[in-house]
Amino acid sequence: MIENRKFIIIGVFCLVGLIYAARLFYLQILDDSYSLESSSNSIKRVIEIPYRGQIYDRNEKLMVYNTPVYDLYVTPKRVKIPDTLAFCRMMDVTRQEFDSIMDLAKTYSPVKPSVFLRQLSKEDYARIQDALVDYRGFEPVMSSMRTYPAHTMANALGYVSEISKKKLENQETPYYRQGDYVGHNGLEEQYEVELRGRRGIKYVMQNVRGVAKGSFKGGEFDTAAVAGKNLYTGIDVEVQQYADSLMQNKVGSILAIDPSTGEILVSVSAPTYDPNQLSSRFFSKNYRKLIKNPYKPLINRPIMASYRPGSTFKLIQALIAQQQGSLFTNTVYGHGGSPMRCHCHGGNNLRGAVRFSCNPYFYQVFRKYIYHNGNPNTFKASAVGLQEWHDHAMKFGIGQKLGVDLPSELRGNLPSVETYNRLYKSELSWKFSNIYSLSIGEGELLISPLKLANLAATLANRGWYIPPHYVKGIGKIGEGIPAAFKEKHYTDIDPKYFVPVIEGMRMAVMAGTVKRDADIPGIELCGKTGTSQNAKFGHAHDHSIFIGFAPMNNPKIAIAVFVENAGWGGVAAASAAALVAERYLKRKNEAQGLKLQEWLMKQNYMPPLSMLPKPRTPKKPDSTAKQPVVKDTIRKPRPMMTHNDGASRSTVGGN
């Protein structure tokens, strides 16, 4: 019985043989669509790369579009060049370059086309088009190049260039091929999938001479290309360009937000570069130059730089202390009992303390806050108080990523109980006297301009913020915005506690720490200056900070400005902020503003080259090189050890 199974098995073998023979009969004889018209025809796969989406500003002004260019492909097997030297001269390449490109192409495949020259402009192409007839094996392919008519915001936009080897290998689903263009950094990387669209594949029949003979099988296997979606940003490009001009000869950033929506209006990183530099065929050369520049123009400072917030942090202190119940509008502190120096006359109430940025006042506020829990053991009380402080300050987005729609946002640092336990090697080994520099935004605090702008927006909204973001619409204004950019985050501060703080900020601009000219009429700017210490360069080169919003009621713009090395106080930063706010609110600058503008534009705060660290050996100038992160820049301050009172007295200065 079981022996008979051999017949079943041989039967199955024969059955499979028959089925396969029948299938082959169908494929090879009955279905002649697979057999091409003549034996020399073949099918070519043509990849259609769709247009990359354009980028617009909030008023639908074009910021990025595509210019048609030509990529020249070479098929090494078919190449016939009568005079190589003449050819090189025409193509504007050296003999060595020519040889290395051809070698590379041959290694890839002698019979498949590979790139010979990329991104020939229309003019270049017109010049060589006629001559190309004499040279066989070269084939032009239409392509496109990013063009930036506004010449601004290079850092936040990012750039488009050939995909790096690492990215190519790390794809989850294979989409990109070698030589494909892909967004790097900035919005181009963040919104890559939306901007690129989906490429299509066409199967085209062609004869031996490569002449297309129509689509294969009526296009049954073709997929259509889907054009990339346009990206609408909240940027106001006109104000952006104006802010750029204010930051000439300065290092730093300006970030402005519409507080009611969280949309970023202005995003300046200075010094910067013209984005068009990284989209031509001279990409490598220009990239090499930028990466060698000691002022690091490739860093997107608004999100990648960290500073100590300085006196601007007093605003958070004032709010959370009121909420805690340890500070009242009419609380008055003098200068006595504080290890800090101050420039003001002392004896202020809360409004006055904000107005004059009184250091001893906020020393007392913070002390009261930390010890408010009443624990008799000052070490324990400090730990409990700091934990409360940490948790509440975090509600303002400090010490965490806000989730802005750019890659490489920094977390910054908001010191917690653990931070000091680590610093002082054990628990309960530190107390208020070790951490009091936090009261005026010094010490271990680290913050990016983005977070300070967000703080300005939170103040403008009297207690909530929407995470700052660039996108205002994908495909259409208002569409495709991630839900996270519509969600309000509350700080759990009662709106009434904002009243004295904001009044103090208004007075600071009118007659306080700010240069008098910055109070431009009709703007109603409320603000707070700060100085971020820059111990490395000496106090003459402290960073000038200003955060604020305008107008006072129903604010339309919240703004944070950092001007590096501009010296003590917020003079430079406040002037820039006032001018940007005026330009945004009034669309023009009036008499007083123009005077201020003239003064500000004349200021040169570029640190001398001799003070900058030597540039690292430049990386290979290809797109695989990453942008340097802020760790390597001059700006990251070392956490200041504050347990030595004598030392901190001389270094802690407010404004």
Place this chain on the structure above:
Amino acid sequence: MARNAELTRNIDTITLLLYISCVLMGWLNVYAAVYSPEDQTSLFDFSTNAGKQLIWIGTSVLLIICVLVIDHKFYDTFAFVFYLFMIAMLLLVMVAGTNINGSRSWFKIGSFTLQPAEFAKLATSLALAKYLDQPGINLTKQKDLLWIGGIIGLPALLIILSNETGSMLVFASFVIMLYREGLPGWIPLTGITLAALLILALVVPPLYLFAGIAVLCGIVILLLPRYNRTARSMIGIGLVGVAMMITATGVDFFVNKVLQPHQRNRIKVLIDPNVDPLGVGWNVTQAKIAIGSGRLDGKGFLEGTQTKFDFVPEQSTDFIFCTIGEEHGFFGSLIVIVLFIALVSRIVILAEKQRSKFARVYGYCVAGIIFFHVLVNIGMTIGLMPVIGIPLPYFSYGGSSLWSFTLLLFVFLKLDSRRTNSLFN
């Protein structure tokens, strides 16, 4: 010369001729696949795949001589030793192997690579033969089935761990031998049904699939002999149908809801290559075009266009059948299929003649393995099987594959020659 004659005297001539035809045709087609009219190379140019294949063929002849010289008892006696050695090699390759195309399953010695998974089939076949050779083994007993499952499962698991899914699936071919040795018929039937359901559930919309299953159950009931058409048998068939539907729904749910999109694509692409028109889909379309363009008598040796210029990927290894289809047309393809069916049938016939159970079981293993490779490899190029990268025996370019199939076959022929010998003794 005399020694040679003695060595080959009792070797089955038909099998030997089939083997030689396959290897020679394979070599010529590897040459055709890499041949370029603009850059003519010799068949004997050792820098091309064709030249290298000739080296593999030469070394295979040496292997054959070794196999024939060694005493037949050697394979029987050391079957388990081979098996354990193989397991050790599979473990070692995971640690010390070289990563080629995403799977760490190759030993690299100089420019020479060797894939132990290829040889695992031989060792497992010998071990199975040895195990089943014991008296009192019964394939309806659970204990024996568990042991056999273990012998097959262990190397299969190790191979899948080194990411060689294709080679692992080959171990399913042992079911042919087990069926012959008395495995209850419902086990392979259930297996085939499950595999078919898995594939159908991914390709056919659930509603159609349910309708199809219902119709199938109806037909089975109608086909039942009248005396068997009881309520009980009908309910039984109905239950089987419902079970099939539940399985199909489960697969559908798992693939579409539980898996991540990119994992889903990886599975779907196995079944329906058009899911990934740039990758696997491209291969299958090109393979079909190449074969289809061969028509009745093909374009002639070295005249193919589709299998040159890299239109068909892996054209000298996994997709070698395309070259045959394009250059030699329907006739050529048919000859290859007939050759293979003749080879596996011949092995089965020889296996049935064996006096020792060891030789018979081993013979069936060999037939099953070769059959499975042919089934999947040719099936994939003509769009009847999912794209699983396993070679076409004796045709595909590659040393490990040619060596392992040669060893597999000639160990059997050596065992078989012993049978004829004994007639004279």
